[in-house]
Amino acid sequence: MSDNFLSSYKKIMNLELPIIESVINCLKQHFQTDINAQKISLQATPREFEGELTLVVFPFVKIAKCKPEELAQKIGDFLLENCPMISKFNIVKGFLNLSISPKIWTKTLMQIAENQDFGQATPKNIKVMVEYSSPNTNKPLHLGHLRNNFLGFSVSNILQKAGFEVMKSNIVNDRGIHICKSMLAYKKFGKNETPQSVGKKGDHLVGDYYVIFDKAYKQEIQELLPTYQREFPNEELEKLMEKVEKNTPLMLEAQEMLRKWEQNDPETIELWKKMNGWVYEGFAQTYQQMGVSFDKIYYESETYLLGKKTVEQGLKDGIFFKKENQSVWVDLTNDGLDQKLLLRSDGTSVYITQDLGLADLKFQDFPMQQSVYVVGNEQDYHFKVLKLVMQKLGRSYANGIFHLSYGMVELPSGKMKSREGTVVDADDLMAEMIDIARQRTFELGKTDGFSAEDSEKLYKMLALGALKYYLLKVDPQKKMMFNPEDSIDFQGDTGVYVQFAHAKIAAIVRRAEMLEIPYDSNAFENVNSLANVEIEIIRHLANFPERIETAASRYDPSSLVAYVYELAKIYSRFYAELSVFQEENVAKRSLRIALSKQAGRVIALSMNLLGIDVPEKM
RNA sequence: GCGUGCGUAGUUCAAUGGAUAGAAUAUCAGAUUUCGGCUCUGAGGGUUGAAGGUUCGAGUCCUUCCGUGCGCACCA
Numbered sequence: 201m202s203d204n205f206l207s208s209y210k211k212i213m214n215l216e217l218p219i220i221e222s223v224i225n226c227l228k229q230h231f232q233t234d235i236n237a238q239k240i241s242l243q244a245t246p247r248e249f250e251g252e253l254t255l256v257v258f259p260f261v262k263i264a265k266c267k268p269e270e271l272a273q274k275i276g277d278f279l280l281e282n283c284p285m286i287s288k289f290n291i292v293k294g295f296l297n298l299s300i301s302p303k304i305w306t307k308t309l310m311q312i313a314e315n316q317d318f319g320q321a322t323p324k325n326i327k328v329m330v331e332y333s334s335p336n337t338n339k340p341l342h343l344g345h346l347r348n349n350f351l352g353f354s355v356s357n358i359l360q361k362a363g364f365e366v367m368k369s370n371i372v373n374d375r376g377i378h379i380c381k382s383m384l385a386y387k388k389f390g391k392n393e394t395p396q397s398v399g400k401k402g403d404h405l406v407g408d409y410y411v412i413f414d415k416a417y418k419q420e421i422q423e424l425l426p427t428y429q430r431e432f433p434n435e436e437l438e439k440l441m442e443k444v445e446k447n448t449p450l451m452l453e454a455q456e457m458l459r460k461w462e463q464n465d466p467e468t469i470e471l472w473k474k475m476n477g478w479v480y481e482g483f484a485q486t487y488q489q490m491g492v493s494f495d496k497i498y499y500e501s502e503t504y505l506l507g508k509k510t511v512e513q514g515l516k517d518g519i520f521f522k523k524e525n526q527s528v529w530v531d532l533t534n535d536g537l538d539q540k541l542l543l544r545s546d547g548t549s550v551y552i553t554q555d556l557g558l559a560d561l562k563f564q565d566f567p568m569q570q571s572v573y574v575v576g577n578e579q580d581y582h583f584k585v586l587k588l589v590m591q592k593l594g595r596s597y598a599n600g601i602f603h604l605s606y607g608m609v610e611l612p613s614g615k616m617k618s619r620e621g622t623v624v625d626a627d628d629l630m631a632e633m634i635d636i637a638r639q640r641t642f643e644l645g646k647t648d649g650f651s652a653e654d655s656e657k658l659y660k661m662l663a664l665g666a667l668k669y670y671l672l673k674v675d676p677q678k679k680m681m682f683n684p685e686d687s688i689d690f691q692g693d694t695g696v697y698v699q700f701a702h703a704k705i706a707a708i709v710r711r712a713e714m715l716e717i718p719y720d721s722n723a724f725e726n727v728n729s730l731a732n733v734e735i736e737i738i739r740h741l742a743n744f745p746e747r748i749e750t751a752a753s754r755y756d757p758s759s760l761v762a763y764v765y766e767l768a769k770i771y772s773r774f775y776a777e778l779s780v781f782q783e784e785n786v787a788k789r790s791l792r793i794a795l796s797k798q799a800g801r802v803i804a805l806s807m808n809l810l811g812i813d814v815p816e817k818m
Numbered sequence: 819g820c821g822u823g824c825g826u827a828g829u830u831c832a833a834u835g836g837a838u839a840g841a842a843u844a845u846c847a848g849a850u851u852u853c854g855g856c857u858c859u860g861a862g863g864g865u866u867g868a869a870g871g872u873u874c875g876a877g878u879c880c881u882u883c884c885g886u887g888c889g890c891a892c893c894a
Binding site: 241243246248249254256258259261262268292293294295336373376377378525527536537538541543544545546548550551576577578579580581582584605607608615640641644646662673674675677678679680681683686689690691692693694696697699700701703704707708711712750758762765766769772773775776777779780781782796817818 | 820821822823824829830831832833834835836837838841842843849850852853854856857858859874875887888889890891892893894
């Protein structure tokens with residue numbers, strides 16, 4: 201453990217550090233060895249054993265040259281004598297289970313309550329750019345984008361809480377053959393429709409034309425194939441198909457359109473601007489509904505020429521090389537990869553070229569040390585190359601490039617395929633979820649006494665909460681199954697369960713305030729016996745800063761989902777086992793209110809980091 | 819073929835190299851004169867894909883094999 205880590209550790213965990221220090225001292229005294237703090241494993245004691253924190257002594261057995269039990273006994277005795285917060289201990293095999301004095305727990309709760317910024321780490325003075333969303337403008341957003349956006353937004357929040365300075369960015373892929381296809385279909389079959397004239401969101405309208413193009417294109421291929429087969433009777437079918445696909449009239453026309461676009465042909469540019477404009481309006485609505493936002497938006501049309509200079513400079517510096525046909529390459533064979541093309545023989549860019557340029561542009565705009573790309577795992581290779589190339593170019597931020605590679609979202613029926621019409625549209629999905637939330641919540645009478653506006657707000661909160669929670673609870677790296685039935689579930693490990701816990705807590709706090717029961721630190725500081733479930737909550741609350749740190753270091757919101765679920769679950773048990781207002785001991789009653797208040801606060805904070813709102817009533 | 823992920827209860831997912839591999843769901847059985855029953859408690863359900871190896875200790879690290887996804891364009 202570096203000094204650096206230790207010092208940040210000290211700030212966030214006032215509970216464990218004294219014990220760790222004490223263990224180090226113990227080993228020093230008894231065995232004359234200076235043990236690394238990192239080797240000391242303190243973990244939460246499983247519920248079936250007595251105690252709250254457990255020290256694993258196995259790692260020191262070799263040094264101590266005695267049986268694990270003996271060693272545990274020695275350390276336990278030492279702690280009892282030198283570490284006032286330890287009230288007793290027991291030993292099971294090589295595990296030293298420590299009981300913390302109840303007063304410490306009361307004090308911990310006081311500290312949490314008095315900390316206005318609980319969970320907010322001190323500034324690290326490190327800038328991070330988080331790029332996410334990155335839509336193509338020829339189609340509306342779908343379920344896969346939802347995972348991407350929720351991940352990107354949440355990771356940004358988490359990094360901020362962990363003390364980083366964060367810039368959220370979005371690169372909009374607004375040019376290229378894909379949008380030309382929509383444009384061409386519109387030109388041919390569009391009859392001057394507009395989003396207003398057909399009453400449709402712009403991104404959906406443009407997406408419709410993309411589908412129209414694709415259908416007509418497929419038909420052309422079918423029609424052309426026999427001709428080609430006659431012409432090249434000895435060619436393999438696969439290669440023949442490639443030829444046909446490249447040469448249908450529609451495809452040739454789309455490519456011609458792209459050329460015109462690149463030459464700034466006024467008519468093409470005008471159509472392009474018009475249709476992209478519709479799409480942006482549509483996207484803005486969708487982003488708003490999703491509850492995500494960006495600090496900086498890049499457009500591919502403005503960045504796609506960047507990177508050429510970068511490549512030329514690298515060529516001059518001998519980092520890249522030129523082949524006979526004038527194409528430029530980078531040799532990554534020593535890094536376990538291949539040679540990779542950076543500029544075509546005609547000097548034009550390829551996909552990665554502009555990413556090199558964009559990376560530098562980002563750095564100009566926001567001199568970051570870390571750069572996170574939230575992009576699907578089908579691009580793993582691409583980002584390996586990007587990082588390596590930037591490292592070879594000696595960019596200061598190159599080592600901080602991190603590809604937050606997430607797995608595909610699959611459906612019970614299999615993969616989403618646009619051809620087969622099995623793509624789940626983001627707008628539709630969110631709307632459906634809100635409908636279901638409305639239906640269920642209304643049936644249960646949960647919104648009795650709500651204004652129409654408040655009701656709608658709640659339905660949306662529950663629906664989006666369910667969806668975000670569902671998509672964020674899985675390790676990003678892994679592919680995940682999206683089961684529509686489960687995603688709108690309100691019970692068990694779900695967003696609504698956690699939201700409900702928060703609403704119950706809010707009700708308790710409201711009542712306490714109405715009854716004017718004090719619950720500040722003075723009101724409960726003398727409580728020195730706590731129920732197990734109360735200790736569990738405090739212990740869990742105290743871990744909050746550390747859990748944020750972990751989530752930030754792994755760029756992984758799922759660990760935070762697990763955290764907040766665990767907290768809601770413990771609290772629900774507390775709620776069932778103990779009564780707040782029927783407790784006769786006034787100090788204890790106050791402690792329970794304070795405990796509730798803090799649990800509610802941390803639930804809300806955690807959920808907000810996930811991009812989820814929590815209700816006061818539901 | 820090469821590269822790179824992933825295989826854990828019926829299902830969907832957890833598990834900084836640490837105790838008897840945990841949740842949720844579904845199934846079954848219970849709880850509530852109590853602050854909000856979208857709640858709580860309990861039961862059954864596992865050869866962690868297979869085989870070796872490292873380790874005091876392996877779902878986790880290494881090797882091989884099997885299954886599966888993704889990537890291997892002068893496409894983006």
